[in-house]
Amino acid sequence: MADVVLATYGITKTFGSLVACDDVSINVRAGEIHAIIGPNGAGKSTLISQICGTLIPDQGRVELMGQDITALSGRARALAGLGRTFQISQLAMEDTVLQNVILGGVGATRRQWHFIQPILSHHDLREQAEAVLERVGLIDDRHRQTAILSHGQKRQLEVAIALMLKPKIFIMDEPMAGLGLEGSKQLTMLLDDLRHQAPILLVEHDMDAVFTLADHISVLDYGKVIASDDVDAIRNDPVVRDAYLGKDS
Amino acid sequence: MISERMINIILIGLLVIIPAWAYLADEPFTITLMTRAVIFALAAVGLNLALGVGGFVSFGHAAFFGLGGYVMGVLAWHAQSYTPFLEWPFLIEGTQSMPVIWVIAVILSALLALVIGVVSLKTTGVYFIMITLAFAQMMYYFSISWSAYGGEDGLSIYVRNSFPGLNTLDPIQFYSICFIILMAVLALMARLVKSPYGLALNAARQSPKRVEAVGLDLHQLQLLAFVISGAITGLAGALFADLNRFVSPNMFSWQLSGEFIVFIIIGGVGRLFGPVIGALVFVGLEHFLGEINDYWHIYLGLILLLIVLFSKTGVMGLLVKKEAHHG
Ligand SMILES: Nc1ncnc2c1ncn2[C@@H]1O[C@H](COP(=O)(O)OP(=O)(O)OP(=O)(O)O)[C@@H](O)[C@H]1O
Numbered sequence A: 001m002a003d004v005v006l007a008t009y010g011i012t013k014t015f016g017s018l019v020a021c022d023d024v025s026i027n028v029r030a031g032e033i034h035a036i037i038g039p040n041g042a043g044k045s046t047l048i049s050q051i052c053g054t055l056i057p058d059q060g061r062v063e064l065m066g067q068d069i070t071a072l073s074g075r076a077r078a079l080a081g082l083g084r085t086f087q088i089s090q091l092a093m094e095d096t097v098l099q100n101v102i103l104g105g106v107g108a109t110r111r112q113w114h115f116i117q118p119i120l121s122h123h124d125l126r127e128q129a130e131a132v133l134e135r136v137g138l139i140d141d142r143h144r145q146t147a148i149l150s151h152g153q154k155r156q157l158e159v160a161i162a163l164m165l166k167p168k169i170f171i172m173d174e175p176m177a178g179l180g181l182e183g184s185k186q187l188t189m190l191l192d193d194l195r196h197q198a199p200i201l202l203v204e205h206d207m208d209a210v211f212t213l214a215d216h217i218s219v220l221d222y223g224k225v226i227a228s229d230d231v232d233a234i235r236n237d238p239v240v241r242d243a244y245l246g247k248d249s
Numbered sequence B: 001m002i003s004e005r006m007i008n009i010i011l012i013g014l015l016v017i018i019p020a021w022a023y024l025a026d027e028p029f030t031i032t033l034m035t036r037a038v039i040f041a042l043a044a045v046g047l048n049l050a051l052g053v054g055g056f057v058s059f060g061h062a063a064f065f066g067l068g069g070y071v072m073g074v075l076a077w078h079a080q081s082y083t084p085f086l087e088w089p090f091l092i093e094g095t096q097s098m099p100v101i102w103v104i105a106v107i108l109s110a111l112l113a114l115v116i117g118v119v120s121l122k123t124t125g126v127y128f129i130m131i132t133l134a135f136a137q138m139m140y141y142f143s144i145s146w147s148a149y150g151g152e153d154g155l156s157i158y159v160r161n162s163f164p165g166l167n168t169l170d171p172i173q174f175y176s177i178c179f180i181i182l183m184a185v186l187a188l189m190a191r192l193v194k195s196p197y198g199l200a201l202n203a204a205r206q207s208p209k210r211v212e213a214v215g216l217d218l219h220q221l222q223l224l225a226f227v228i229s230g231a232i233t234g235l236a237g238a239l240f241a242d243l244n245r246f247v248s249p250n251m252f253s254w255q256l257s258g259e260f261i262v263f264i265i266i267g268g269v270g271r272l273f274g275p276v277i278g279a280l281v282f283v284g285l286e287h288f289l290g291e292i293n294d295y296w297h298i299y300l301g302l303i304l305l306l307i308v309l310f311s312k313t314g315v316m317g318l319l320v321k322k323e324a325h326h327g
């Protein structure tokens, strides 16, 4: 399958006697949004951590564009093309919005060993950052301090930083969490547009967003993939309804 | 409320006007006090890069200060006693040339910081504090036991080292050297924190996970900050030894490491000119209160307590209105 961007093969992770991920194999293809759903504690974040390199799987491997990246550090995976947003915002809160976005560009262009020229006169990075901020809808807030942004704006900023990396795939852990109706609508529109740039692996509890956005859904339950199919098939799958959807829809 | 830039300009003004007045009024002792303050400020400017910008609290920066001091002491001692420092495998003579001493002090302090940094930056928080303290204590006891260079008594240098074209024994001329070095280092710092590297180091303090997620190596960023930091404090140590024409194990003492931290806290953690305020306040108290009362450190403690209670960003934070702060 030539268009598979990210794949996991038989990922297994245990914490003591708890099997958090049990033989998880998923594929994310070019141009698609692949959602991972499942009840609390199903192992979604644990899977994301293993894909992004913050946790090492006990078994199995992760491939990006056919290359085995299981042995790479989180940092190297970011450079290899994983653009990650965090479930809990990870931002330089004292810095401005623009500085946070430019930081992504510093990493992507490996300019961290430039010591003299002020960062704001690296005009290529600055222009790129402003274009990205325009796109996520934060351009008017670029000189504000990050700490005073609303929760929704912080989520948008996380996406903006990931965009600076020009990733081969976006990996997003619950980007809608804590957003109001308006906020999740906005972010849904943004993600909808992003898929043309790079596919998205999306962990999300917000079912409206998932059914609007996803091309493909994998359902995790007790660490196992109990279903993986297109949206309509998942919606009508009795096993899935039973394990998960039945409770809220 | 005034801007931080305005305060910085006022501080530079003080560093020019007070010694100029003292020179005209023929008060060499005041010039010497100001020299002391400027050198302490330089040492703390070095520490501020690690502690304020990088966010790791080194409680062992006296290691670099003392090393810089001993570089000066040992080289000048060999020069004044006409004995070579090393004869084999190649000849190294002592020297009384300030620029040569500075270069060597900076290089050796940077190397020491590299070694200490590689070991200690694997840890954080209290462990980092303890490991840096332990390294400085090792240097302290080593200097005490090294009897060839005076052991506990230290080394006295009879003539201040030389700088081409200047009479360094003239207090105002030596002050000028120290002042210009401080200004040059502050200018470099100002550039550094605004550079891409500075942005990354600043972000590394605030959100390590973010920095890794954009493909930056946290450890390398911090290690370099520690090395630059140590080199600057080492340079200050060489100047301090030259000011006193004396170096002793006390330059490695943990009290001194603590005082550098105090300068930064008084002035404002991470603020460019914070250490300048801290060092001026410290030397001022030491002089004025020290004359009245031997226990003047109590007042220093009180001031520190008040500052920490009322402002997280020191005197600078009290004077400057709250703003998005970066470098
Ligand atoms: N570091 C850890 N040590 C021990 N147990 C852990 C660890 N991390 C996660 N777990 C456990 O593994 C299971 C899966 O956790 P995980 O965070 O992956 O779930 P999740 O699907 O992301 O849940 P949520 O929807 O609440 O975010 C949970 O039972 C959790 O308690």
Ligand SMILES: [Mg+2]
Pocket: A044, A045, A046, A087
């Ligand atoms: Mg989770």
